[in-house]
Amino acid sequence: MASGGVKVLGSNYSPFVNRVQIALNLKSVEFEFIHENLNPKSELLLKSNPVHKKIPVxxxxxxCICESSVIVQYIDEAWTGNGLSILPSDPYDRAVARFWAAYYDDKLSPMVKELRSVKEEERAALVxxxxxxxxxLEEAFVKCSKGKxxxxxxxxxxxxxxxxxxxGWITAMEKMSGKxxxxxxxxxxxxxxxxxxxSNDAVKDVIPTTEMFLQLLAKMQAKPTAS
Amino acid sequence: MASGGVKVLGSNYSPFVNRVQIALNLKSVEFEFIHENLNPKSELLLKSNPVHKKIPVxxxxxxCICESSVIVQYIDEAWTGNGLSILPSDPYDRAVARFWAAYYDDKLSPMVKELRSVKEEERAALVxxxxxxxxxLEEAFVKCSKGKxxxxxxxxxxxxxxxxxxxGWITAMEKMSGKxxxxxxxxxxxxxxxxxxxSNDAVKDVIPTTEMFLQLLAKMQAKPTAS
Known part of the structure; x- marks a missing residue:
């Protein structure tokens, strides 16, 4: 097991891993990024997340803290020193933030993922x-951002x-599909x-560019499948 | 919209609603319980949870605060006066609590629900x-409870x-199946x-008894389905 300090086990192309990197950047926490290529899963990953065996850790x-939304809240609660809070301070505003984050993970994100495999005749209904x-989400943005x-x-x-x-992924998908x-x-x-x-400072060097995502997708499509 | 005070919109037989009732009991918060029978959904429900249209609210x-795990955390953060915390105070212990709660909701609970409809030949693998x-979960209990x-x-x-x-439901299912x-x-x-x-004081009058669940199941099975 890696010892001391702050380490993130993950891959740059995972939005779940990016959540953790961005949260640490916002809190100005220095960390070591340990690349996990998942094929095969490293011993460190299996030891540090024995339940789900998934990144990020x-x-x-x-x-070891696992599950990206749990990790982001942990980061907010473990590093309180720099004055910046990831969750708002008011209990109701915190509930609103957790509600929309869960709405995205449980409802909207699965629908967006489905776009890649949906049958043509079912596409219009999905869209x-x-x-x-x-x-x-637009309504939530207007309420939460208050013009900011x-x-x-x-x-x-x-x-x-x-x-x-x-x-990052969604913008690359938009580019590929032209929609x-x-x-x-x-x-x-x-x-x-x-x-x-x-383009925010805490984000721009974390999420790969559209070009990088497109190159990765091209590489994945060119790879012969195992027989 | 109901005005002022604390109200819970729900049904006594929903474990998600019970979570909210128990959390309020633990915090000694008095509340009005508004029964929602869902058939049809009340105007109050549609107004107070327009996104999911589900209980509890x-x-x-x-x-209005929706989604049971969001509500329980809200209750913990909105009523801090009586000294009892629902989540632990240490950031790592809080992360552990959120991790196992999410594990139950996302992994274990869906499997337990599947028991009711699984094909006989797939039952052994599911069990x-x-x-x-x-x-x-037993390992988590040993670590978290520390002998308490x-x-x-x-x-x-x-x-x-x-x-x-x-x-409540699980005990009734055990009774029905004999397993x-x-x-x-x-x-x-x-x-x-x-x-x-x-049998805890905050729980015992909230979750219906096994007998009540069995009566409800019998009633549901006896009801002719709409044609």
């Missing part, structure tokens, strides 16, 4: 459901991290937010 | 996977509430914990 002074979800740049207001907060971390998921006319708040989030 | 001074999950009665130690905490609230899910020989910690949890 945060290793803090030899304690309609996604549009409804994005409409709800992020769901968290002036700075990136919990909803920004949980949802925004997927927008925009977030349209300025339909969800102007979210449309502006995506750019601000991806 | 906590209405606190006209603010084996459930037993593995219960084994992990509950996952939360001397008093009921977050893991207890999230997992324990299902044990024990939690066996003393395999998971002695959990075996003792179930009884202590269900």
């Amino acid at each position: 945060l290793i803090h002074d030899d304690k 309609e459901r996604i549009d409804e979800g994005l409409g709800l 740049a992020y769901f968290g207001g002036d700075h990136i907060g919990y909803i920004d991290i949980v949802i925004g971390s997927s927008f 925009k998921l977030i349209e300025e006319a339909k969800t102007p708040g979210l449309f502006g937010w995506v750019d601000k989030f991806l | 906590l209405i606190h001074d006209d603010k 084996e996977r459930i037993d593995e999950g219960l084994g992990l 009665a509950y996952f939360g130690g001397d008093h009921i905490g977050y893991i207890d509430i999230v997992i324990g609230s299902s044990f 024990k899910l939690i066996e003393e020989a395999k998971t002695p910690g959990l075996f003792g914990w179930v009884d202590k949890f269900l």
Whole structure:
């Protein structure tokens, strides 16, 4: 087991891992990134996350914390010194943040993933459901941001991290398919937010560029499948 | 919209609603229980949880909080006055509590629900996977409880509430099928914990008795299905 300090076990292309990197950056916590290629899973991963055997894992002074949303909340609670909170301080605002983060993970994100494999005749209905979800998220953005740049207001907060971390992949998917998921006319708040989030100092060197995602996808498609 | 005070919109037979009732009892918060029979869904439910349209909803001074795990954390953070914390105070212990609560909701609980509809030839494999999950939970119980009665130690905490609230239904299912899910020989910690949890002062008048669950099931089975 890796000893002492702060380590993140993960892959740069995982939005779940990116959540953890962004949260640590926001808190100005230095950490070592240990690349896990998952094929095969390393002994460190199997030891540090024996239940799910998945990335990311945060290793803090030899304690292992798993599951990205649990890790982000841990980071918020373990490093309180620099004055910046990932979750808001008011209990109701905290509940709202947890609600929309869970909505994204449990409802909206699975629908967006389904876009890659949906049958052509079912695509229109799926897109309609996604549009409804994005409409709800737009309303949440307007309420939470109160005219500021992020769901968290002036700075990136919990909803920004949980949802925004997927927008490397989503932007690459938009580029590949030629279809925009977030349209300025339909969800102007979210449309502006995506750019601000991806270019934020805590984010811009964490989430791979669209070009990098497209190269990875091309490489995956070119790989012969095992027989 | 209901005005002022603390209200819970729900049904007594929902473990998710029970989580909220137990959390409020632990914090000694008085509340009004508004029965929602879901058929059809009331206007109050549709207004107070427009995204999921599901129970439970906590209405606190006209603010609506949805999703049981979000609500339980809200209760812990909104009522801090009586000295009893639902989540532990240490950030790592809080992460551990959130991890096992999510493990139950995302992994173990869906498997237990599947028991009701699984094909006979797939039952043995499912039971084996459930037993593995219960084994992990037993280890977590030993670590978290540190020899005390509950996952939360001397008093009921977050893991207890999230997992324990299902044990009204689970105990009734055990009675109906004649098969024990939690066996003393395999998971002695959990075996003792179930009884202590269900007879705790904050719980015993919240979760319906096995007899009540069996009567409800009999009523549901006797009801002719709509044609």
